[in-house]
Structures are given as structure tokens and as C-alpha cells.
Amino acid sequence: MTDRRSTREIMLWVAAALMPALLTSGYWFGWQVLVQATVAVIAALVTELVCLRLRGASLVALGDGSALVTALLIAMALPPATPPGVTVGAAVFAIGLGKHAFGGLGQNLFNPAMVGYAMVLVSFPAALATWPLPPDAVSGATLLDVLKHDHGRTLAELRLDPVAGGIGAWGFEWIAAASLAGGLLLVAKGLVAWRVSIGILVTCSLLAMAMHDSGSTNSLGTPVQQWFSGGLILAAFFVATDPVTHPRSPTAQWLFALVIGSTIMAIRGYGNYPDGIAFGILLGNACAPWLDRRWP
Amino acid sequence: MIEEVSATRVLGYHLGRNSRWCVKPGDPVIKGSPIAQGERWQHAAASGVVTSVSTSALIEVQSDRQEDTMLPLDAANVSATALIERVQKAGIEGLGGAAYPTHLKLLAAIRHNVHTVVINAVECEPGISCDAMLARCHARDLLPALTALRQLPGIDQLVIACSGHTRPGITGNFEIRELPQTRPTDGEERRLLQTLFDVEVRRDSYPVAAGFMVINIGTLLAISEALAGKPLIRRLVTLTGDVRWVPIGLPIASLVSTPLFRSGGPLSGVIQNTSHAFVDKTSNAISEVTPERSSECIRCGRCDESCPEHLPVAQLLAWSGGGHVQQLSALKLDDCIECGLCNPVCPSHIDVLAGLRLGLDSLRADQQRMVVVQEALARSSRHTLRLAELERIQSDRRAARLDRLRQGQNDD
Numbered sequence: 001m002t003d004r005r006s007t008r009e010i011m012l013w014v015a016a017a018l019m020p021a022l023l024t025s026g027y028w029f030g031w032q033v034l035v036q037a038t039v040a041v042i043a044a045l046v047t048e049l050v051c052l053r054l055r056g057a058s059l060v061a062l063g064d065g066s067a068l069v070t071a072l073l074i075a076m077a078l079p080p081a082t083p084p085g086v087t088v089g090a091a092v093f094a095i096g097l098g099k100h101a102f103g104g105l106g107q108n109l110f111n112p113a114m115v116g117y118a119m120v121l122v123s124f125p126a127a128l129a130t131w132p133l134p135p136d137a138v139s140g141a142t143l144l145d146v147l148k149h150d151h152g153r154t155l156a157e158l159r160l161d162p163v164a165g166g167i168g169a170w171g172f173e174w175i176a177a178a179s180l181a182g183g184l185l186l187v188a189k190g191l192v193a194w195r196v197s198i199g200i201l202v203t204c205s206l207l208a209m210a211m212h213d214s215g216s217t218n219s220l221g222t223p224v225q226q227w228f229s230g231g232l233i234l235a236a237f238f239v240a241t242d243p244v245t246h247p248r249s250p251t252a253q254w255l256f257a258l259v260i261g262s263t264i265m266a267i268r269g270y271g272n273y274p275d276g277i278a279f280g281i282l283l284g285n286a287c288a289p290w291l292d293r294r295w296p
Numbered sequence: 297m298i299e300e301v302s303a304t305r306v307l308g309y310h311l312g313r314n315s316r317w318c319v320k321p322g323d324p325v326i327k328g329s330p331i332a333q334g335e336r337w338q339h340a341a342a343s344g345v346v347t348s349v350s351t352s353a354l355i356e357v358q359s360d361r362q363e364d365t366m367l368p369l370d371a372a373n374v375s376a377t378a379l380i381e382r383v384q385k386a387g388i389e390g391l392g393g394a395a396y397p398t399h400l401k402l403l404a405a406i407r408h409n410v411h412t413v414v415i416n417a418v419e420c421e422p423g424i425s426c427d428a429m430l431a432r433c434h435a436r437d438l439l440p441a442l443t444a445l446r447q448l449p450g451i452d453q454l455v456i457a458c459s460g461h462t463r464p465g466i467t468g469n470f471e472i473r474e475l476p477q478t479r480p481t482d483g484e485e486r487r488l489l490q491t492l493f494d495v496e497v498r499r500d501s502y503p504v505a506a507g508f509m510v511i512n513i514g515t516l517l518a519i520s521e522a523l524a525g526k527p528l529i530r531r532l533v534t535l536t537g538d539v540r541w542v543p544i545g546l547p548i549a550s551l552v553s554t555p556l557f558r559s560g561g562p563l564s565g566v567i568q569n570t571s572h573a574f575v576d577k578t579s580n581a582i583s584e585v586t587p588e589r590s591s592e593c594i595r596c597g598r599c600d601e602s603c604p605e606h607l608p609v610a611q612l613l614a615w616s617g618g619g620h621v622q623q624l625s626a627l628k629l630d631d632c633i634e635c636g637l638c639n640p641v642c643p644s645h646i647d648v649l650a651g652l653r654l655g656l657d658s659l660r661a662d663q664q665r666m667v668v669v670q671e672a673l674a675r676s677s678r679h680t681l682r683l684a685e686l687e688r689i690q691s692d693r694r695a696a697r698l699d700r701l702r703q704g705q706n707d708d
Contacts, residue, residue: 106592296608
């Protein structure tokens with residue numbers, strides 16, 4: 001009867017499963033990543049404390065681990081060279097506006113981390129588009145940028161460009177692999193809705209295949225390149241699976257994943273932002289209550 | 297043998313529906329004598345003096361030597377009328393927990409030509425073991441009631457449904473069916489009928505309408521005792537794991553030391569205030585409760601997965617708080633069997649069932665309101681019809697009188 005995980009335990013597991021991806025990111029992109037994560041965590045916890053006080057809620061909730069997960073996700077979403085002020089801004093927005101303005105944990109309509117990230121993304125688009133590149137990079141842009149803007153090359157040519165890394169994008173592919181490992185751990189422990197993760201990955205793969213031409217950068221590359229560039233796997237296993245903001249029933253979860261996956265691919269293909277993760281997830285979140293009601 | 301808890305200082309009773317007290321403050325009562333009559337009879341579980349009577353009655357216990365009994369009835373030759381009257385006057389209600397007056401169930405069974413009586417001993421909630429103890433210690437005492445029920449008009453099958461540990465060691469003119477493996481909710485009567493007979497009883501109907509009468513094994517024992525002349529003044533209660541005979545009316549405070557207690561099993565029980573609470577006919581289990589600190593719902597969906605009725609529990613919980621009747625009925629909260637399987641899985645330690653019960657209360661209140669409104673509408677339309685009818689009769693008479701007058705003038 002007492003064999004149940006507490007909410008805190010679930011959150012701490014999610015944070016733990018994020019660690020491989022965070023450390024891999026530190027390895028490839030430099031120690032600033034870890035500083036950034038620390039800044040985000042402190043800012044998020046302070047905001048959480050202030051908001052709980054203002055709401056007159058019990059401060060016990062400070063230890064529930066949800067702010068920690070939000071902060072880590074923000075740190076993973078922002079490029080390592082982001083000015084600390086922007087990181088703090090994202091964390092404050094995430095916890096304050098994304099979570100407590102809606103009534104705190106469990107009441108928020110949108111994923112707090114993505115609210116904070118989207119807020120700074122639209123405010124400082126240039127700063128947030130600058131990701132570290134391999135030392136001998138030719139093009140000065142990440143793989144997703146190349147696929148979007150640098151038309152007229154073949155994928156075989158692109159493979160010689162250092163930004164292309166081994167199978168996906170330089171650096172990102174290892175972070176994605178580490179996220180995949182952490183994500184599969186969460187799925188194995190039954191802590192996340194696997195339908196959401198799989199649904200997003202499958203949707204993105206199918207769309208990448210549908211848009212694929214005979215192998216030029218006019219298309220969005222191969223499904224593998226899509227998976228292993230940007231934060232797709234991280235988002236599929238750690239962000240979209242936030243239980244508060246995804247729908248409940250299997251049908252609703254598949255459709256939720258479809259909305260997110262197709263929005264991400266649309267923005268990756270035709271949008272002005274480097275990646276579409278945040279907007280995809282926010283749009284999915286907005287659909288979730290309706291999906292819940294339509295397919296209870 | 298099962299140990300008996302004795303009545304010590306005071307006993308308390310709440311007045312049942314459609315019943316009235318038949319004692320006044322100051323009246324002496326002896327053990328087993330009626331204190332309330334009507335649809336739900338109530339008897340004093342010990343001798344003493346009535347100290348107050350309002351919506352509840354209190355008896356100050358004095359001595360326990362005398363006992364009031366009724367004439368024993370011969371189970372082999374008892375008529376249906378005599379049995380039903382005896383069951384009513386012994387104050388027997390469904391002891392499984394629903395407390396539906398058993399004589400009404402018997403009457404309904406005869407009216408609906410019930411063909412099968414099912415004795416429900418499928419005690420399925422972990423933490424309650426009254427039925428198992430009863431089957432072990434009182435199996436033979438069930439025989440008179442079984443004999444009497446078998447003789448009811450129209451009954452051609454008597455089945456005792458049990459699980460491995462609640463199997464009574466008796467044989468006779470009945471069948472014992474053992475469920476291979478019991479999970480919580482298997483003993484719920486609609487599910488039981490589905491399992492045993494592949495009969496589906498809808499939520500808005502009752503087993504008797506489908507030809508089945510389901511009687512809890514504890515109620516069956518009470519019927520046996522009533523045939524022997526003893527009214528229902530004690531019941532088996534699982535007290536934090538131990539099964540005891542407890543006098544009905546005993547203050548809960550003499551059984552638990554916490555300010556809150558759980559009435560019922562660990563899953564489906566209801567948490568109540570200990571003060572001014574008494575053991576009643578529904579108290580199948582009583583345990584101490586220290587409330588857990590709960591945190592916010594994170595909509596993880598574990599409750600949805602746990603629900604045997606496949607209800608969207610998290611959504612229902614959210615709507616239940618504000619009593620949003622429309623949404624609650626659209627999401628079929630009516631189908632909730634209050635099994636409480638959603639409680640132990642909640643990572644935020646929320647008492648989900650208590651929340652759903654708030655919603656169920658508002659649904660029921662709304663249904664009652666609808667009944668009242670419909671009755672009023674029906675009355676109003678009957679009234680309108682009657683006025684129209686009167687109008688018609690009067691105008692007919694007027695026409696007839698005019699006719700007669702005209703005829704008289706013509707005659708002149």
C-alpha cells in the first residue's frame with residue numbers, strides 16, 4: 001500500500017536522468033554550461049520561494065523538485081554563451097509567470113521551462129541563436145541552420161563539414177544520445193508518458209522522410225539528422241512529458257505528440273527561429289485541455 | 297472464537313430514514329429492546345437508561361444481565377411474510393457496508409420474481425477480514441438463514457460466492473462458488489454477478505430487477521440470529537486488523553485514540569471525526585488515521601490507470617471540487633464504485649476518493665433537485681389538466697341546462 005513514489009521522488013528522478021545530457025553538454029560546449037545551470041537553478045529556487053511567500057502557500061513545496069527540473073531544462077535550452085542576466089530572466093519568467101501566475105504546481109497550462117525559454121527567445125533572438133561551433137567550422141552555423149538556409153549543397157558534401165558531426169550535428173548528437181539514455185531510463189521506470197515521446201519522434205521522422213528529396217540541403221535532411229540535432233530528443237523525453245501539461249488518454253497523447261512534432265518540423269523547415277521545440281510544445285500544451293475533454 | 301468488545305459507559309444511535317424513536321429520555325431499556333421503529337428498527341445493545349433523544353439517542357449503560365429476545369422461528373417452516381417481518385423487526389440492514397434495509401430487499405426480490413440468491417462472501421478489500429473470520433468461526437450458524445431463504449417463493453438457486461479464505465465449511469441445498477483470485481472490487485455486487493453469471497446490471501438498475509438478490513454473508517448471519525430471536529445489536533468489525541464483535545452504538549472514541557478515524561477499509565473507507573461518532577450497522581472496519589500532508593496534483597495520471605471503471609479520475613477530481621455537475625455527469629462520475637484504488641497510487645498523497653465523493657454528493661444532490669422539479673412540473677400539469685376537465689364538465693352542464701330550458705320553452 002505504501003509502495004508509491006512521491007511527487008518529489010518523481011521530480012528528482014527526472015532531474016537525475018537529465019544529468020548525463022547536462023554533463024555531455026558541458027563536455028562539448030565548455031564549463032559555462034554548468035555555471036549556467038547553477039545560475040538557472042538558484043534563480044528558479046529564489047523565484048519559487050518569493051512566489052510561495054506571496055501566495056501564502058506552504059514553503060514545503062520548495063523542496064518538491066519541480067523548480068529544479070524547470071531550471072535544468074532552461075539551462076539545457078539556452079546556448080552556453082547566453083548572458084547570465086538572460087538566463088535569470090528566463091528562470092524568473094518560467095517560475096513566476098509560467099507556474100505561479102496560474103496557481104502553482106499542477107495548475108499551469110504551459111510548461112514553465114518553455115514559457116521562460118520562449119520569452120527570452122523572442123526577446124533576444126540573436127543572443128540565443130549563437131551556439132558553439134566546432135573549432136574548424138566552415139559555415140559558421142549549426143546543422144539546423146545549414147539545412148534551413150544554406151540550400152544547394154548535397155548531404156554528402158555536408159557530411160564533410162565539421163558542423164555535421166558523425167550522424168547528426170556536432171556536439172548536439174552526443175547530448176541527444178545522453179538524453180535518449182536518460183529518457184529511456186524514465187520510460188523504463190514508468191515515470192513518463194512514453195506515447196508522447198515516441199509520438200513526437202515518429203512524427204518528426206515521418207515528416208522528415210516526407211520532405212526528403214534525393215539528398216540535398218533543400219530538404220530537412222534525414223530523420224536521423226533531425227533526431228540528433230537541436231534538442232528534439234531532450235524535448236520529447238523531458239519537456240513534452242511534463243505530466244501537468246500533457247493530456248491523459250492514449251488517443252489524446254498521440255494527437256498531442258502529432259501537434260508538437262509537426263509544429264517543430266514546420267518551424268525547423270520554414271520558421272525564422274533556429275529550432276521549433278519551445279513553440280511546438282507551447283502549442284501542444286494549449287491543445288491539451290481540449291484533447292482531454294474530447295478524448296477523456 | 298471471536299472476542300467481544302463490551303459496552304461500557306454510553307451508547308449512541310442515529311435515527312434511520314423513515315423511522316421514529318419509541319423511547320423518551322429517562323426510559324429504562326434492556327439489552328435487545330427496540331428504541332426506534334419503522335423502516336429501520338434499532339435496538340439497545342446494552343441495558344441502561346435513555347439520556348437524550350433527538351436526531352440521535354444516547355443510552356447510559358448500567359448493567360448487562362438481562363436480555364430481550366423475540367420468539368424463535370423455525371427456519372424450516374417459516375413463511376415469507378413471517379421472515380420479512382422478523383428481519384424488519386430485528387433491524388437488519390446490509391452489513392457489507394451499504395446498509396440497505398434487508399426486509400425491503402426481500403420484498404423487492406419477491407416482487408421482481410428473483411430466482412437466484414447470491415451470498416456475497418467475496419471480501420475483496422485488503423485490510424478487512426470480517427467475512428473471513430465469520431466463515432471460519434460461524435459457518436454452521438449460517439444454516440438456518442440459508443434454509444429460510446431457500447424457501448422463499450420463486451427461489452431456485454442459492455449460491456455462496458467466496459474467495460479462498462472466506463469459504464465457509466458447510467454443505468447443504470446450495471452451491472459454493474470460489475473465485476480463483478480476488479482483486480479489490482471483485483466483490484462489488486454488479487461485478488460479482490458479471491463474473492459468476494455473466495449478467496450485466498446497469499448502474500441505474502439493481503440486481504433484483506435482473507432476478508438476483510445479493511446478500512452479504514454478515515447479513516446472512518444476522519438473519520440466522522433474528523430467526524433465533526436475537527435482534528441486530530452487534531456486528532463484526534475489523535479493528536486495525538483484528539476482528540471483534542462490537543456492540544452497535546459503541547462510541548468510536550473508545551476504539552481509537554486519534555481525533556480522526558477511518559470507517560471502512562484502507563482503500564474505500566471514509567475519514568471522519570472521532571468525537572460524536574458511534575459504531576453503526578455500516579462499520580465493517582475501523583482504524584486510526586493520521587492525515588498525510590498532500591501536495592498539488594501534477595496530473596501524472598496514475599489514478600486514471602488505477603481505475604477499474606476506466607474513468608478519467610484526474611479530470612473528475614478537478615471538476616469535483618467546484619461541484620461542476622454537467623462536466624461530472626458527462627465524464628460519467630456516476631460509474632464510480634468508490635473502490636478507492638486511486639488513493640494509494642497518488643504521488644502527491646491526495647485523498648482522491650474523498651474528492652470524488654464530494655463530486656458524487658453534488659451529483660446526487662442535483663439528481664434529487666431534478667426529481668423535486670419534475671414532481672412539481674408533473675403536479676402543475678396534473679392541476680392544469682384537472683382545471684381543464686372541470687371547465688369542460690361545467691360547460692357541458694351549462695349546455696345541458698340551456699338545452700333543458702329551451703325544451704321547456706318549446707313545451708310551453
